Amino acid sequence: MRPTVNDIARAAGVSLATVDRVLNARPGVRKVTIERVNKAIEELGYVRDLSAANLARRRTYRFVFVLTEGDSQFQHALRETIEEVAQNAARERMAVETVLVPPGDPHHLARVLHGLEDDRAEGVAIMAPETPHVRDAIRHLKENGIAVVSLVSDLPNTDQDHFVGIDSIAAGRTAGVLMRRFLCKNKGKVLVLSNTMILRESVERRLGFDAALIESYPEIEVLPSIEWRDDPDRLERNVRAAFASYDDIIGVYVTGSGNRLFSRVLAPYRQDHDLVYIAHELTEHTRAGLADGSIDVVITQDIGHVVRSTLRVLRAKVDKTEIDAAQERIRIDIVLRENMG
Amino acid sequence: MRPTVNDIARAAGVSLATVDRVLNARPGVRKVTIERVNKAIEELGYVRDLSAANLARRRTYRFVFVLTEGDSQFQHALRETIEEVAQNAARERMAVETVLVPPGDPHHLARVLHGLEDDRAEGVAIMAPETPHVRDAIRHLKENGIAVVSLVSDLPNTDQDHFVGIDSIAAGRTAGVLMRRFLCKNKGKVLVLSNTMILRESVERRLGFDAALIESYPEIEVLPSIEWRDDPDRLERNVRAAFASYDDIIGVYVTGSGNRLFSRVLAPYRQDHDLVYIAHELTEHTRAGLADGSIDVVITQDIGHVVRSTLRVLRAKVDKTEIDAAQERIRIDIVLRENMG
DNA sequence: TTTTTTTTGAGTGACGTACCTCAAAAACTT
DNA sequence: AAGTTTTTGAGGTACGTCACTCAAAAAAAA
Numbered sequence: 001m002r003p004t005v006n007d008i009a010r011a012a013g014v015s016l017a018t019v020d021r022v023l024n025a026r027p028g029v030r031k032v033t034i035e036r037v038n039k040a041i042e043e044l045g046y047v048r049d050l051s052a053a054n055l056a057r058r059r060t061y062r063f064v065f066v067l068t069e070g071d072s073q074f075q076h077a078l079r080e081t082i083e084e085v086a087q088n089a090a091r092e093r094m095a096v097e098t099v100l101v102p103p104g105d106p107h108h109l110a111r112v113l114h115g116l117e118d119d120r121a122e123g124v125a126i127m128a129p130e131t132p133h134v135r136d137a138i139r140h141l142k143e144n145g146i147a148v149v150s151l152v153s154d155l156p157n158t159d160q161d162h163f164v165g166i167d168s169i170a171a172g173r174t175a176g177v178l179m180r181r182f183l184c185k186n187k188g189k190v191l192v193l194s195n196t197m198i199l200r201e202s203v204e205r206r207l208g209f210d211a212a213l214i215e216s217y218p219e220i221e222v223l224p225s226i227e228w229r230d231d232p233d234r235l236e237r238n239v240r241a242a243f244a245s246y247d248d249i250i251g252v253y254v255t256g257s258g259n260r261l262f263s264r265v266l267a268p269y270r271q272d273h274d275l276v277y278i279a280h281e282l283t284e285h286t287r288a289g290l291a292d293g294s295i296d297v298v299i300t301q302d303i304g305h306v307v308r309s310t311l312r313v314l315r316a317k318v319d320k321t322e323i324d325a326a327q328e329r330i331r332i333d334i335v336l337r338e339n340m341g
Numbered sequence: 342m343r344p345t346v347n348d349i350a351r352a353a354g355v356s357l358a359t360v361d362r363v364l365n366a367r368p369g370v371r372k373v374t375i376e377r378v379n380k381a382i383e384e385l386g387y388v389r390d391l392s393a394a395n396l397a398r399r400r401t402y403r404f405v406f407v408l409t410e411g412d413s414q415f416q417h418a419l420r421e422t423i424e425e426v427a428q429n430a431a432r433e434r435m436a437v438e439t440v441l442v443p444p445g446d447p448h449h450l451a452r453v454l455h456g457l458e459d460d461r462a463e464g465v466a467i468m469a470p471e472t473p474h475v476r477d478a479i480r481h482l483k484e485n486g487i488a489v490v491s492l493v494s495d496l497p498n499t500d501q502d503h504f505v506g507i508d509s510i511a512a513g514r515t516a517g518v519l520m521r522r523f524l525c526k527n528k529g530k531v532l533v534l535s536n537t538m539i540l541r542e543s544v545e546r547r548l549g550f551d552a553a554l555i556e557s558y559p560e561i562e563v564l565p566s567i568e569w570r571d572d573p574d575r576l577e578r579n580v581r582a583a584f585a586s587y588d589d590i591i592g593v594y595v596t597g598s599g600n601r602l603f604s605r606v607l608a609p610y611r612q613d614h615d616l617v618y619i620a621h622e623l624t625e626h627t628r629a630g631l632a633d634g635s636i637d638v639v640i641t642q643d644i645g646h647v648v649r650s651t652l653r654v655l656r657a658k659v660d661k662t663e664i665d666a667a668q669e670r671i672r673i674d675i676v677l678r679e680n681m682g
Numbered sequence: 683t684t685t686t687t688t689t690t691g692a693g694t695g696a697c698g699t700a701c702c703t704c705a706a707a708a709a710c711t712t
Numbered sequence: 713a714a715g716t717t718t719t720t721g722a723g724g725t726a727c728g729t730c731a732c733t734c735a736a737a738a739a740a741a742a
Contacts, residue, residue, distance in 0.1 A: 002431075004698055015721045020700070028719060030709090047432060051392030052698035055727050088665060090343075091388060167682075174679040184525035212679060299680075304667045324429060326645045332680035338515040338553060339640075339673035341508075345728060356691045361730070369689060371739090393728035396697050685742070694733085700726080709718065 003044040012040035023048065050319065054093055061094045063314050064121040066112060068103040068128050072195075072257035073283035077303055078127075078152070085307045094311060097121075106131040113137035116146065123147035123314035125164075129199055130155045147317035151310050152301075153201055161317045164310045166301045166332045168201045172208025172255070174332055175278050175299050179209070179251050180217045182276040182296055187219045188250035191242055193235075194225045195258050205255045205280065225255070232261055239265045243273075251276040260285045263294060270294070282335055290337045298335040306330055344385040353381035364389065391660065395434055402435045404655050405462040407453060409444040409469050413536075413598035414624035418644055419468075419493070426648045435652060438462075447472040454478035457487065464488040464655035466505075470540055471496045488658035492651050493642070494542055502658045505651045507642045507673045509542045513549025513596070515673055516619050516640050520550070520592050521558045523617040523637055528560045529591035532583055534576075535566045536599050546596045546621065566596070573602055580606045584614075592617040601626045604635060611635070623676055631678045639676040647671055 009019045014037060021029045022037040029037075040046075053059075065082055067075070079098065086096035101109045110133035116124055117140060124146055128134060135158045141148050142159040149162040156163070179190065190213070194202045202225075210222055223242065228235035235258065243249060252275055254262055259279050266275075279286050282300040289295030309328045316323045350360045355378060362370045363378040370378075381387075394400075406423055408416070420439065427437035442450045451474035457465055458481060465487055469475060476499045482489050483500040490503040497504070520531065531554070535543045543566075551563055564583065569576035576599065584590060593616055595603055600620050607616075620627050623641040630636030650669045657664045 002698095006698085017702095017722075018720060021720090024700075026701090030719060033719080049396075049698055050432070052396050052727090053700070055390070055393050055396065055697095055729090056699040056701085058700095058727060084667075091391070170679060170682070174677060177677060177679050181525075182522050184522075302672070308668065326425075327649065329682065331643070331674065331682060333672065334675040334677070334680060336515060336518060336675070338511060338518050339675060341511070341670065341672060343728095347728085358692075358732095359690060362690090365730075367731090371689065374689080390728055393697090394730070396699095396727095397729040398731080399697055683742095685740100687741080688737105688739070690737070691735085692733100693735105694731100696730085696732100698727105702724080702726105704723090705721085707718105707720070709716100711716065712714085 002049070003046045004049075005046075007044055008037065008040045008046050011044055012037045050321075059093060061123065061315055061318060062121050063094060063096050063123045063125065063311060064116055065096065065098045065125045065310075066109070066116075066128065067098065067100055067126075068109070069100045070103055070257075073260065073285055074257055074281045077283055078307070081303045081307050085304070085311065089311055094315070096311070101128070106133040109134060110137040113141060117141060117144045121146060122318050123149070125310045125314060126150050126155065126160075127152050129153065130157065134158070147314050149310055149313050149317070151306055153199065162313050162323070162328075164306055164313060164328065164330060166330050168204035169208040169211075171280070171299050171332050172205035172210075173212040174208075174334065175205065175253060175280070175297070176209040176212025178297050178299075178334070179253060179276060179278055180213050180220075182278075183217075183220065183251055185219075186250050188221075188248035189246050190220055190222045190251040190253060191239075191249055192222060192225045192253045192255065193239075193258060193262055194227055194255045196227055196229050196256075197225060199256070202255045209253060209255075220251075223249075228258060228261075235261055236265050243269050249273055249275070251278070254279045256280060259283070259289065259295070263289060282333070282340075287340065290335065290340055293337070296336070300333045300335055301330050302333060343390070344387045345390075346387075348385055349378065349381045349387055352385055353378045391662075400434060402464065402656055402659060403462050404435060404437050404464045404466065404652060405457055406437065406439045406466045406651075407450070407457075407469065408439065408441055408467075409450070410441045411444055411598075414601065414626055415598055415622045415644075418624055419648070422644045422648050426645070426652065430652055435656070437652070442469070447474040450475060451478040454482060458482060458485045462487060463659050464490070466651045466655060467491050467496065467501075468493050470494065471498065475499065488655050490651055490654050490658070492647055494540065503654050503664070505647055505654060505669065505671060507671050509545035510549040510552075512621070512640050512673050513546035513551075514553040515549075515675065516546065516594060516621070516638070517550040517553025519638050519640075519675070520594060520617060520619055521554050521561075523619075524558075524561065524592055526560075527591050529562075529589035530587050531561055531563045531592040531594060532580075532590055533563060533566045533594045533596065534580075534599060534603055535568055535596045537568055537570050537597075538566060540597070543596045550594060550596075561592075564590075569599060569602075576602055577606050580610075584610050590614055590616070592619070595620045597621060600624070600630065600636070604630060623674070623681075628681065631676065631681055634678070637677075641674045641676055642671050643674060 005019050009016045019037055022034050082098055089096050099112055101112055109128055114137055138148050138158045138160055148160045149164055150160050151164045154163045197203055206225060213220055226238040277295045278297045279295050280299050282298050286295055286298045313323055313328060346360050350357045360378055363375050423439055430437050440453055442453050450469055455478055465482060479489050479499040479501055489501045490505055491501050492505045495504045538544055554561055567579040618636045619638045620636050621640050623639050627636055627639045654664055
């Protein structure tokens with residue numbers, strides 16, 4: 001049987017009240033007594049029964065996801081997953097809320113974050129680009145004792161507690177090495193498509209991709225990234241231009257969203273070109289692409305895992321308990337048609 | 342605030358005791374009353390507070406892992422992981438025990454399983470080959486109300502509640518398709534190595550591998566599996582014979598354990614042969630192989646995930662609650678040096 | 683209708699922890 | 713040594729559920 005507070009009290013030769021004062025850092029206990037209690041805790045290997053504790057303090061963890069709006073399939077899937085996971089999380093005394101902020105408006109985002117300080121949340125999960133305003137807002141949150149984690153998109157230069165997601169450079173490298181192998185020593189050019197290179201992930205993926213591909217395979221030329229910035233016409237124009245300029249395009253790499261659109265634009269060229277198509281993020285569309293063979297590989301991360309992990313990490317931070325690194329590590333998943341499941 | 346039993350009692354116009362009788366399926370309640378209570382539960386959306394319930398009934402889940410002995414790196418890693426996870430599981434009122442049985446002795450295994458019936462365990466997790474004795478023992482366990490799940494190695498024709506692991510045919514198919522792509526239209530032979538074809542996984546992996554490889558790539562000949570049955574000499578002999586007979590071996594596929602040994606035996610041939618090496622299970626050794634480039638791909642499953650999932654599923658079965666399919670799905674992981682992490 | 687059986691209500695004491703009060707004891711000041 | 717302050721103890725109530733008892737009420741059987 002696990003030791004209880006009563007066992008600690010007996011072992012330390014003090015009363016229950018004193019043990020309680022020590023455990024919950026309440027004032028009015030001498031240093032010597034505190035040490036005596038801590039020694040007993042140590043010796044008996046006492047660990048507080050968190051579910052009993054949460055029951056007693058009638059606690060519900062209040063967590064908020066702050067996401068930038070956007071209607072890419074990835075964003076949809078993310079929001080949906082949060083919704084689903086939140087349902088189950090409720091059973092474990094967690095109230096999860098989602099707040100959407102317009103993209104490209106750091107002030108708005110910062111205002112939202114500030115608004116969370118006065119006891120709307122005990123923990124905040126953020127997916128947004130890093131800007132000075134955000135850095136500032138995160139510092140404030142932390143100063144108010146609110147746990148902060150970023151998901152999918154890292155915020156490395158902030159006071160955040162944790163990042164839940166994958167290393168984008170490694171993800172790009174993985175894409176690069178698969179491109180190299182799937183190209184089979186053929187010579188030619190690789191098209192890279194990105195909605196915007198403002199997001200750190202896009203840049204880092206491209207970085208890793210180039211490193212893995214060019215380094216060991218100089219016969220390949222990786223073309224400059226085509227950025228389409230939410231403008232379908234620009235995408236179409238640029239892709240058309242690329243195929244007009246080069247007739248030896250043998251691979252395409254899409255570093256972020258836009259697969260749906262891109263696939264359509266690409267279709268007419270696929271008859272003449274034997275293309276290796278590598279994309280990121282497993283969504284409805286990339287899934288279909290894998291199934292019908294139009295996409296060869298998808299590099300992704302398990303969104304469900306990301307969301308669940310985010311909540312576990314937030315709770316651990318709030319409770320000041322250890323996190324299980326092995327469980328919280330997000331893997332870079334390589335998905336082919338065969339292991340799509 | 343979540344509704345409590347008291348709210349249900351009030352809403353249904355009955356006493357607490359009656360609600361309790363209904364909730365815990367105790368006798369002495371009329372059908373009409375049961376329905377009234379259930380209606381109230383439905384309407385208020387009541388869900389039993391499991392942590393309060395477990396606290397009250399002073400419950401600790403007793404789970405037993407039954408594994409066949411063996412000193413492959415995979416088995417070691419599995420046992421170690423169970424050990425680790427069990428530590429954390431203790432905080433959630435789960436007492437996890439591991440029982441090892443000698444391989445190839447179905448009677449012993451069956452006896453062990455029978456021994457678990459009389460209240461040693463509420464749930465049993467099994468990794469062992471399926472035999473009539475095992476089927477029988479599992480049926481008995483189930484009849485005694487004990488939850489049974491298999492892990493890693495499926496037991497499809499038994500009364501088990503659940504299987505935690507990957508589809509071996511799909512895993513083999515994944516290996517096959519990667520072999521095909523990495524071979525880059527070269528012609529030649531592929532060596533397949535397996536400790537034993539007695540285990541269903543080995544057979545299924547091979548099946549999937551052949552299907553993916555041969556079907557779309559008939560220029561390749563996949564050689565008959567070399568079985569070494571825990572005999573290093575036999576492995577060495579057979580590998581040597583294979584390389585003596587064929588000078589166009591361009592790929593090797595190891596369907597299970599033996600990578601450590603095989604790598605050593607293979608080493609001298611690697612200078613003359615440009616080989617694609619695909620293996621299963623990410624262990625210390627295959628990890629090192631990926632790192633130094635001697636292994637190209639490892640197909641694996643996250644052992645930590647498997648073990649944690651096993652415990653969650655067992656608990657869900659015992660509690661008769663839903664399992665979160667998305668969370669419990671074990672993925673077929675493709676591991677390259679770049680995404681090893 | 684009376685008797686028997688079944689169903690229901692009211693209540694109690696756990697489980698392990700939190701959080702509170704009030705009085706007593708111990709530790710300090712002067 | 714007296715007073716003051718700090719520290720400690722004893723006790724209670726609560727959280728939401730379980731598991732039980734005993735008596736009362738309702739339903740079914742005679």
